[in-house]
Amino acid sequence: MTDMISLEEARALVLAQVAPLDSEVVPLLEVVGRVAAADLASDIDIAPFAHSAMDGFALRAAEIAGATEDAPTQLKVIAEIGAGDVFSGAIAPGECVRIMTGAPLPDDADSVVKYEIVAVVEGDGKPGSTVAFAAPTAEGSNVRPAGEEARAGEVVVERGEVIGAAGVGFLASCGVLEVPAYRRPRVAIIATGSELVPPDQVPGPGQIRNSNSYAMAACAQEAGAVPVVLPIVADTFEALRDAVDAASRAYDFVVTTGGAANGDFDFIKPVVDELGDLLMTSVNMRPGKAQTFGLVNGTPVFGLPGNPAAAYCGFELIIRAALRKMQGFAHVDRPTVRARLTAPVRKKDVRRLFSRSTLTRAADGAFEVTPAKNQSSGLFGPIQKSNCLASIPEGPQMLEPGDEVECILLDVSEEVPL
Ligand SMILES: Nc1nc2c(c(=O)[nH]1)N[C@H]1C(S)=C(S)[C@@H](COP(=O)(O)OP(=O)(O)OC[C@H]3O[C@@H](n4cnc5c(N)ncnc54)[C@H](O)[C@@H]3O)O[C@H]1N2
Numbered sequence: 001m002t003d004m005i006s007l008e009e010a011r012a013l014v015l016a017q018v019a020p021l022d023s024e025v026v027p028l029l030e031v032v033g034r035v036a037a038a039d040l041a042s043d044i045d046i047a048p049f050a051h052s053a054m055d056g057f058a059l060r061a062a063e064i065a066g067a068t069e070d071a072p073t074q075l076k077v078i079a080e081i082g083a084g085d086v087f088s089g090a091i092a093p094g095e096c097v098r099i100m101t102g103a104p105l106p107d108d109a110d111s112v113v114k115y116e117i118v119a120v121v122e123g124d125g126k127p128g129s130t131v132a133f134a135a136p137t138a139e140g141s142n143v144r145p146a147g148e149e150a151r152a153g154e155v156v157v158e159r160g161e162v163i164g165a166a167g168v169g170f171l172a173s174c175g176v177l178e179v180p181a182y183r184r185p186r187v188a189i190i191a192t193g194s195e196l197v198p199p200d201q202v203p204g205p206g207q208i209r210n211s212n213s214y215a216m217a218a219c220a221q222e223a224g225a226v227p228v229v230l231p232i233v234a235d236t237f238e239a240l241r242d243a244v245d246a247a248s249r250a251y252d253f254v255v256t257t258g259g260a261a262n263g264d265f266d267f268i269k270p271v272v273d274e275l276g277d278l279l280m281t282s283v284n285m286r287p288g289k290a291q292t293f294g295l296v297n298g299t300p301v302f303g304l305p306g307n308p309a310a311a312y313c314g315f316e317l318i319i320r321a322a323l324r325k326m327q328g329f330a331h332v333d334r335p336t337v338r339a340r341l342t343a344p345v346r347k348k349d350v351r352r353l354f355s356r357s358t359l360t361r362a363a364d365g366a367f368e369v370t371p372a373k374n375q376s377s378g379l380f381g382p383i384q385k386s387n388c389l390a391s392i393p394e395g396p397q398m399l400e401p402g403d404e405v406e407c408i409l410l411d412v413s414e415e416v417p418l
């Protein structure tokens with residue numbers, strides 16, 4: 001396939017060539033944000049024992065079933081237990097146990113009444129005191145039962161679940177300290193261009209700093225992948241061929257920038273074609289028409305355009321989805337919202353425009369979207385100031401303020417359905 005295809009076709013084509021990677025065992029403290037590659041079970045009941053949810057008095061609810069404000073029921077406090085203590089004695093009729101939050105419920109108690117509604121009749125409320133209850137309580141009140149969250153052996157996190165911070169805590173309580181998670185793809189980033197110098201150099205005549213490799217590495221990182229920035233490659237077929245061939249053997253995914261169009265020094269298409277299978281050469285979008293994709297040595301190779309905004313949009317709209325799929329994420333579509341334009345958009349180009357834009361809330365609560373003034377394909381700055389890509393449909397468009405467009409949210413996870 002070497003014709004211009006739609007973004008949807010391009011995404012489908014690339015996604016069809018990638019699958020979740022193998023899994024690796026990740027220490028619990030490093031697993032947040034990763035996808036579980038196996039069902040994970042608890043080794044104990046969670047909670048391990050029935051315990052008090054309040055500081056108060058543990059008793060049998062039946063003891064105070066007849067309590068009223070006018071005729072409170074008095075009980076003797078026979079012991080005090082805090083979290084970590086275990087009371088293994090008996091509670092006789094007319095008795096209760098002073099209990100702290102988290103302490104195991106005594107075998108003879110079935111409920112807990114919190115301090116605030118218990119009157120101390122004699123003593124200080126500690127063992128030896130007498131306390132009075134002015135109302136009944138339900139059996140099980142203020143008790144967190146054993147196994148409330150999970151039973152020993154029960155699956156607590158399923159394969160495919162994204163492990164969040166709470167999940168890390170849950171797994172800690174379940175004794176799961178090493179978590180099988182889908183591996184993060186190692187992504188080789190190769191900038192091509194004889195004009196490029198590393199950013200720590202001041203460019204000479206005709207030269208520019210290689211900013212794409214840095215942005216693409218950051219995009220890969222944001223997608224959960226592990227970027228490796230390889231040396232800049234000069235604009236020759238042989239240099240790019242050798243670099244892509246080597247990278248495709250050593251990494252899970254190869255991203256190049258530049259040399260993706262039809263200029264005299266644009267070599268990614270012939271390189272992929274010679275080394276492997278060339279599957280895509282251009283996408284009906286702006287910025288980012290010149291996008292090459294294929295397989296080399298079985299590894300996905302994606303040739304992004306050199307123009308910084310074009311490279312960014314290609315990564316965000318296509319590569320990111322592939323890298324997430326490789327990590328086992330089930331959702332690969334960024335959330336979108338419809339928003340009213342605050343300014344006119346005039347477009348002659350037939351390609352779908354992804355306008356670097358800022359989404360805000362209007363006074364009436366509706367979303368509004370303001371396109372960045374400079375939509376040049378050559379600039380990162382307007383994207384840095386934006387938070388969405390407003391999708392302006394294919395074909396010439398004369399959109400007015402108030403017209404609604406679809407906006408792809410850049411800072412919101414694919415896991416959030418909007
Ligand atoms: N005759 C035509 N010329 C161009 C077309 C076209 O349809 N017909 N399309 C234009 C569009 S749109 C784009 S996008 C670019 C894509 O071309 P390349 O992928 O071959 O990009 P380069 O020519 O290598 O570079 C374009 C531009 O970006 C700068 N660049 C490249 N690499 C980096 C980097 N690592 N960091 C920062 N900037 C980079 C480069 O210096 C150029 O200014 O083609 C248009 N031409």
Ligand code: MOO
Nearest residue numbers: 287288289310377
């Ligand atoms: O790919 Mo170019 O705009 O489409 O920058």
